[in-house]
Amino acid sequence: MTQPLALGIDIGGTNTSYGIVNRRGEILEKGSMSTTGHAATQDYFAAMTKTLTPLINKFGRENINGVGIGAPNGNFFTGEIVFAPNLPWHGVIPIARTVSEALGLKATLTNDANAAAIGEMMYGAAKGMKDFILVTLGTGVGSGFVANGQMIYGHDGFAGELGHVIAVRDGRKCGCGRNGCLEAYASATGIVRTAHEWLNQRDTNTLLRPGKGSITAKMIHDAATQGDALALELFDYTGKILGQTLADMVAITSPEAIIFFGGLAQSGELLLGPVHKYMEENMLNIFQNKVALLQSALPDADAAILGASALAW
Amino acid sequence: MTQPLALGIDIGGTNTSYGIVNRRGEILEKGSMSTTGHAATQDYFAAMTKTLTPLINKFGRENINGVGIGAPNGNFFTGEIVFAPNLPWHGVIPIARTVSEALGLKATLTNDANAAAIGEMMYGAAKGMKDFILVTLGTGVGSGFVANGQMIYGHDGFAGELGHVIAVRDGRKCGCGRNGCLEAYASATGIVRTAHEWLNQRDTNTLLRPGKGSITAKMIHDAATQGDALALELFDYTGKILGQTLADMVAITSPEAIIFFGGLAQSGELLLGPVHKYMEENMLNIFQNKVALLQSALPDADAAILGASALAW
Numbered sequence: 001m002t003q004p005l006a007l008g009i010d011i012g013g014t015n016t017s018y019g020i021v022n023r024r025g026e027i028l029e030k031g032s033m034s035t036t037g038h039a040a041t042q043d044y045f046a047a048m049t050k051t052l053t054p055l056i057n058k059f060g061r062e063n064i065n066g067v068g069i070g071a072p073n074g075n076f077f078t079g080e081i082v083f084a085p086n087l088p089w090h091g092v093i094p095i096a097r098t099v100s101e102a103l104g105l106k107a108t109l110t111n112d113a114n115a116a117a118i119g120e121m122m123y124g125a126a127k128g129m130k131d132f133i134l135v136t137l138g139t140g141v142g143s144g145f146v147a148n149g150q151m152i153y154g155h156d157g158f159a160g161e162l163g164h165v166i167a168v169r170d171g172r173k174c175g176c177g178r179n180g181c182l183e184a185y186a187s188a189t190g191i192v193r194t195a196h197e198w199l200n201q202r203d204t205n206t207l208l209r210p211g212k213g214s215i216t217a218k219m220i221h222d223a224a225t226q227g228d229a230l231a232l233e234l235f236d237y238t239g240k241i242l243g244q245t246l247a248d249m250v251a252i253t254s255p256e257a258i259i260f261f262g263g264l265a266q267s268g269e270l271l272l273g274p275v276h277k278y279m280e281e282n283m284l285n286i287f288q289n290k291v292a293l294l295q296s297a298l299p300d301a302d303a304a305i306l307g308a309s310a311l312a313w
Numbered sequence: 314m315t316q317p318l319a320l321g322i323d324i325g326g327t328n329t330s331y332g333i334v335n336r337r338g339e340i341l342e343k344g345s346m347s348t349t350g351h352a353a354t355q356d357y358f359a360a361m362t363k364t365l366t367p368l369i370n371k372f373g374r375e376n377i378n379g380v381g382i383g384a385p386n387g388n389f390f391t392g393e394i395v396f397a398p399n400l401p402w403h404g405v406i407p408i409a410r411t412v413s414e415a416l417g418l419k420a421t422l423t424n425d426a427n428a429a430a431i432g433e434m435m436y437g438a439a440k441g442m443k444d445f446i447l448v449t450l451g452t453g454v455g456s457g458f459v460a461n462g463q464m465i466y467g468h469d470g471f472a473g474e475l476g477h478v479i480a481v482r483d484g485r486k487c488g489c490g491r492n493g494c495l496e497a498y499a500s501a502t503g504i505v506r507t508a509h510e511w512l513n514q515r516d517t518n519t520l521l522r523p524g525k526g527s528i529t530a531k532m533i534h535d536a537a538t539q540g541d542a543l544a545l546e547l548f549d550y551t552g553k554i555l556g557q558t559l560a561d562m563v564a565i566t567s568p569e570a571i572i573f574f575g576g577l578a579q580s581g582e583l584l585l586g587p588v589h590k591y592m593e594e595n596m597l598n599i600f601q602n603k604v605a606l607l608q609s610a611l612p613d614a615d616a617a618i619l620g621a622s623a624l625a626w
Contacts, residue, residue, distance in 0.1 A: 254467020
């Protein structure tokens with residue numbers, strides 16, 4: 001008995017993960033390869049072809065409906081990656097076309113946050129929802145907005161840049177060159193920046209005083225779970241900035257839920273507690289106490305593959 | 314020869330406008346009645362029935378596909394108006410059901426800004442667009458967000474509250490009880506509030522110095538067209554607040570265009586010039602120079618009727 005399958009590929013800054021997925025969202029086989037360490041872009045695609053061709057042959061090319069690809073700054077409409085600061089390549093890379101030609105299968109691209117949103121909608125915390133927001137809290141802040149059961153791509157495929165909404169007018173510098181973007185505060189790197197600022201300004205006793213290397217979001221998480229006051233305040237502040245911004249987003253798309261995904265989201269209530277409190281405090285009355293804040297129901301590694309694969313259906 | 318028709322009703326704070334519309338968006342007959350001055354809600358509906366029944370009979374009940382109603386705070390899903398501060402009624406009014414029973418026709422409700430967005434999409438400046446934002450700048454600020462060719466209603470029908478996005482953190486008080494809402498700055502009443510604040514603070518020579526009654530948005534418009542520096546600065550400031558907020562909205566839905574509708578929008582370039590300048594200045598690079606700012610292509614009075622009528626198809 002053959003069943004229709006999809007190949008999901010998640011291109012990350014360090015690793016490229018892939019998996020063969022069936023319509024029920026079961027990953028039948030998965031693996032990963034390095035994204036970096038290739039002399040040129042074509043060497044990366046050659047390595048991908050060498051890795052994936054045996055996998056495709058194993059499950060039968062005729063059974064594979066198509067390839068779905070998630071990548072930072074991936075554009076659904078053009079199939080291109082455009083100036084992705086977290087990938088080793090520069091300029092515009094025609095990912096969908098290149099992968100399609102290399103593997104001999106139809107290929108569709110979207111950005112990693114949109115792929116995660118589709119994964120949650122088909123197989124995860126957003127199953128059955130028609131209106132929700134997926135927020136990825138990792139090195140940066142990404143998002144996928146779903147309305148009427150459809151991903152909002154915008155007219156050019158670039159919609160969903162929640163990380164570059166101005167959270168603090170004239171605030172700190174963002175990697176994009178502007179000031180005060182949400183990403184500069186509510187990402188793993190953002191909370192670390194806040195920690196450094198506060199440690200420079202204050203004389204507080206905290207587990208976060210440097211000694212063994214530079215501060216990481218993981219260290220702040222660990223200190224907070226041990227009751228460290230500064231670490232807890234860092235989560236409160238980060239949650240405030242994020243909650244205020246999300247209150248504004250709710251006013252626009254009125255989602256049933258906001259789903260959090262990625263490294264910083266794994267801090268769970270430490271972060272989502274403050275996010276919830278400040279979001280409710282800042283929300284127009286008609287939206288209060290209606291929006292669920294949920295953690296992703298998919299394991300991080302799988303969600304990206306599942307989301308990407310869902311593009312192939 | 315009969316053609317399919319729709320009855321569009323726009324319920325405003327002062328007047329209720331209505332019209333019989335064909336599929337091409339031609340208003341075959343229109344009129345209006347007072348929204349206020351009725352002792353009770355049922356008297357208003359009785360007056361509406363008395364006014365509209367002859368119109369329905371004239372065009373033939375069998376030719377009328379249905380009734381579309383636009384009203385402030387109208388909810389598409391429930392057919393109810395919920396706590397509309399600008400209407401004479403309080404609490405929850407089941408408009409769609411009441412009108413349907415009174416007129417014997419299927420009736421659908423949405424809020425006035427959504428109705429205007431649908432009108433622009435079917436017959437106006439957004440014809441053929443699948444991703445755009447309609448912004449109404451009147452007494453308040455309303456909006457309709459369209460993505461993938463569909464109105465974003467949100468899970469509960471309350472989406473599109475652009476007027477209650479926080480434009481100035483800890484800014485001036487809004488009618489909703491919160492601080493710094495866009496509506497408190499970028500509406501007809503908002504620009505008048507700014508004018509009052511500045512006149513109290515400054516000693517500038519301006520045409521806006523009170524003398525003949527209180528300041529209106531129209532007076533500020535007229536002064537600006539005569540080159541009054543303070544009036545021009547008022548448009549610049551209002552455009553700045555609006556442009557900054559729209560830059561954030563573009564990052565979420567990446568629209569092809571933003572269409573402006575309502576009294577304050579009729580100031581045209583006086584307002585849209587600054588809006589455009591500050592929106593571009595505050596926008597993430599991938600969105601720059603791509604979003605058209607347009608004025609509504611429908612006469613104000615007709616757009617509301619046309620938009621409402623479009624719900625009936």
